[in-house]
Amino acid sequence: MAGAAVGDLALRLRALPPATASGSEGATDDRNRIVPLVLEVEGRDLVELGLRGTLRLEVLGYAVDAQGGVKDHFAQTLDLDLNVVGSRLSAGGLAFLGTFSLPEG
Numbered sequence: 001m002a003g004a005a006v007g008d009l010a011l012r013l014r015a016l017p018p019a020t021a022s023g024s025e026g027a028t029d030d031r032n033r034i035v036p037l038v039l040e041v042e043g044r045d046l047v048e049l050g051l052r053g054t055l056r057l058e059v060l061g062y063a064v065d066a067q068g069g070v071k072d073h074f075a076q077t078l079d080l081d082l083n084v085v086g087s088r089l090s091a092g093g094l095a096f097l098g099t100f101s102l103p104e105g
Contacts, residue, residue: 037100
């Protein structure tokens with residue numbers, strides 16, 4: 001079943017500086033830098049979309065260069081059982097961590 005636009009979601013997107021496990025900057029994947037991103041969504045908005053039962057979210061991210069070429073992407077599907085997590089989701093929100101592997105610049 002294809003997704004449908006249901007309404008507006010309040011989103012917040014933050015790109016974090018590249019970091020290694022020790023916390024120093026400069027994590028690499030071969031010759032690329034790993035750039036973490038955090039996408040935050042208001043929980044109340046998500047619960048209203050799902051109403052009850054399971055809410056399926058598809059999170060897609062694209063890193064595009066100045067010429068419009070896609071340098072990296074990610075795709076993740078999340079199934080949230082609102083009967084289990086609905087009250088916690090309403091009280092807070094959802095944070096999704098994704099990463100891009102990008103060349104310098």
